[in-house]
Amino acid sequence: MENNQRISTGKAWKITVLTLVCMALFGSCGGQRQQTGPGRSASPSASQVRDTAAAVETAGGPAGITIGFSISTDDFVTERWNKDMRAFSGAAQELGANVIVQLSAGGIQKQISQINYMVNQKIDILVIVAHDTDMIAGAIKQVRDAGIPVIAYDRLIMGVPIDAYISFDNREVGRMFGRALLDAVPQGKYLMVNGSVVDSNSYEVSAGLHEILDPVIASGDIQLNREIWLDEWSFDEALEKVGAIFAETTDFDAISCGNDQIAGAVIQLLAERRLAGKVAVVGQDAELISCQHVVEGLQLMTVYKPIGKLGPRAAKLAMSIAENNRLPGDSLADNQSGTMIPTYTEMPIAVYKDNMDVVLKDGFHSYEDIYRNVTADISGEASRGMAY
Numbered sequence: 216m217e218n219n220q221r222i223s224t225g226k227a228w229k230i231t232v233l234t235l236v237c238m239a240l241f242g243s244c245g246g247q248r249q250q251t252g253p254g255r256s257a258s259p260s261a262s263q264v265r266d267t268a269a270a271v272e273t274a275g276g277p278a279g280i281t282i283g284f285s286i287s288t289d290d291f292v293t294e295r296w297n298k299d300m301r302a303f304s305g306a307a308q309e310l311g312a313n314v315i316v317q318l319s320a321g322g323i324q325k326q327i328s329q330i331n332y333m334v335n336q337k338i339d340i341l342v343i344v345a346h347d348t349d350m351i352a353g354a355i356k357q358v359r360d361a362g363i364p365v366i367a368y369d370r371l372i373m374g375v376p377i378d379a380y381i382s383f384d385n386r387e388v389g390r391m392f393g394r395a396l397l398d399a400v401p402q403g404k405y406l407m408v409n410g411s412v413v414d415s416n417s418y419e420v421s422a423g424l425h426e427i428l429d430p431v432i433a434s435g436d437i438q439l440n441r442e443i444w445l446d447e448w449s450f451d452e453a454l455e456k457v458g459a460i461f462a463e464t465t466d467f468d469a470i471s472c473g474n475d476q477i478a479g480a481v482i483q484l485l486a487e488r489r490l491a492g493k494v495a496v497v498g499q500d501a502e503l504i505s506c507q508h509v510v511e512g513l514q515l516m517t518v519y520k521p522i523g524k525l526g527p528r529a530a531k532l533a534m535s536i537a538e539n540n541r542l543p544g545d546s547l548a549d550n551q552s553g554t555m556i557p558t559y560t561e562m563p564i565a566v567y568k569d570n571m572d573v574v575l576k577d578g579f580h581s582y583e584d585i586y587r588n589v590t591a592d593i594s595g596e597a598s599r600g601m602a603y
Contacts, residue, residue: 279311279312279313280311280312280313280339280340280533280534280537280538281312281313281314281315281336281337281338281339282307282312282313282314282315282338282339282340282341282342282530282533282534282537283314283315283317283330283333283334283336283338283340283341283342284300284303284304284307284314284315284316284317284342284343284368285316285317285319285326285329285330285333285341285342285343285344286299286300286316286317286318286319286343286344287319287320287322287323287325287326287344287345287346288318288319288320288344288346288448294500294502294503295474295500295502295522296318296344298522298579299344299368299369299522299525299526300316300318301526302522302523302525302526302527303342303368303526303527303529303530304316304530305526306526306527306529306530306531307530307533307534310530310531310534311534312530312533312534315333315336315338317329317330317332317333319346322346323346323347323350323351326345326346326351326354327351327354330343330354330358331354334358334361334363338363339363339537340363340364340365340366340533340536340537341358341363341364341365341366342365342366342368342529342533343355343365343366343367343368343372344368344369344370345367345370345372345414346413347413347414348367348370348371348372348373348413348414348415349373349374349413349415350413351372352372352373352374352375353375355372355375355377356375359375359376359377359378364378364536364537365377365378366378366379366380366381366529366532366533366536367379367380367381367382367556368381368382368529369381369382369383369416369525370382370414370415370416371415371416371548371550371556372415372550373415373550373551373552374550374551374552375550375552376552376553376554376556377550377552377556378536378556378557379532379536379544379556379557379558379559380548380550380556380557380558380559381525381528381529381532381558381559381560382416382525382558382559382560382561383520383525383560383561383562383563384560384561384562384563385416385419385420385423386419386420386422386423386426387423387562387563388419388420388423388499388518388563389419389420389421389422389423389424389425389426389427390423390424390426390427391423391497391516391518391563391565392420392423392424392427392471392497392499392516392518393423393424393425393426393427393428393471394427394565395495395497395515395516395565395567396428396469396471396495396497396515397427397428397431397437399469399495399515400437400468400469400495401431401436401437402436402437403437403438403467403468403469404437404438404440404466404467404468404469405428405437405438405439405440405467405468405469405470405471406440406441406442406457406460406467406469406470406471407421407424407439407441407442407443407470407471408443408445408453408456408457408470408471408472408473408477408481409421409442409443409444409445409473410444410445410448410473410474410477411444411445411446411447411448411449411473412444412445412446413446413447414448415550417444417473420473420499424471437469440464440466440467441460441467443456443457443460445473445477448473448474448476448477449476450476450477450479450480451480453472453476453477453480453481454480454483454484457480457481457484458484461484461488465485465488465490467494468494468495469494469495469496470494470495470496470497471497472496472497472498473498473499474498474499474500475498475499475500475501475502475504475505475517476498476500476502477498478496478497478498478505478508478514478517479498479502479504479505479508481496482496482508482513482514485513486513491513492511492512492513495515496508496513496514496515497514497515497516497517497518498514498516498517498518499517499518499520499563500517500518500520501517501518501519501520501566501574501579501580502517503580503584503585505517506566506571506574506580506585507584507585507586507587507588509566509567509568509571510568510571510585510586510589511588511589512568515567516565516566516567517566518563518564518565518566519563519564519565519566519573519574519579520561520563520564521561521563521564521577521579522579523577523578523579524561525561528559528561529559532559541557542559543557544557544558544559545558545559545560546558546560571585
């Protein structure tokens with residue numbers, strides 16, 4: 216294998232110029248651009264970095280497996296994917312792998328271009344977070360036709376056989392949304408803001424949410440007054456579409472949001488109308504700003520996904536498949552390709568104000584960061600977190 220151009224001897228990490236550009240813009244590529252009230256500053260918008268691609272290479276042994284890790288996100292300021300990138304790459308490096316990471320906010324064509332680049336770099340296996348889980352199928356078929364196995368990471372690729380799918384239980388995420396909202400608002404008017412229409416996970420989350428809510432809707436105890444879908448996982452799009460709804464009416468008691476970026480947009484809109492904290496809001500990913508919102512009483516719940524478990528498990532799975540050693544899956548998934556896909560699943564955790572210690576114990580965020588905006592007269596729950 217020709218790895219001379221990809222391995223940096225004596226360095227665990229080689230960061231390209233583009234990664235440094237990204238870090239210069241955001242500090243660590245993990246900033247947040249939501250602005251949800253006085254004192255919260257927004258990071259640069261996605262338009263400032265739309266065409267930037269970050270590539271990171273990690274060095275294993277000269278004869279090691281080379282893994283291509285393709286992550287497509289709607290913008291570079293998504294906290295979630297930067298954590299996945301670090302967890303996966305670090306674990307793969309410890310297993311002796313060479314890793315090429317391509318992080319793009321340029322949409323499906325940019326991601327396909329980056330995949331082609333990695334194939335030309337003679338990767339042994341491709342691990343991919345797909346931008347569009349349907350439109351990527353043609354490119355994935357070409358990768359597998361070239362003899363390179365493919366693992367779908369977190370988002371199930373549709374319509375083409377792949378070697379494995381690893382994610383969290385996304386339908387359970389939706390169920391957690393529903394249980395949390397019904398516990399807080401057993402009677403009232405609901406708004407459902409679903410995630411990206413090009414991500415198969417959006418439909419799983421929505422299905423789990425409807426599984427919990429539909430019987431209560433049928434009973435008449437709650438009314439689902441509006442349900443919308445977003446084109447992308449986009450804070451700005453959520454601001455626009457939910458803002459249009461709020462221009463007509465803000466008469467909602469509970470709002471489910473496809474993820475925490477969407478929840479952040481909704482809370483900003485509620486805050487502008489002096490309604491923040493008066494409407495039950497849920498989201499997922501346990502982003503820092505949403506954890507802050509939870510302890511501040513502005514967001515009811517966020518779903519925490521232990522990326523520290525998923526990333527290393529995915530790295531181990533990638534190494535195993537690349538070496539032709541198949542690990543037994545937890546279940547099989549139907550991706551409408553005619554082939555059932557071995558699936559590896561981690562469980563999410565619903566996080567409220569009184570169990571934020573789950574996030575703290577894992578080191579996902581620090582106590583100081585989460586409780587930054589809480590007054591000195593903190594709750595008993597907050598006090599317990601101070602030990603971490």
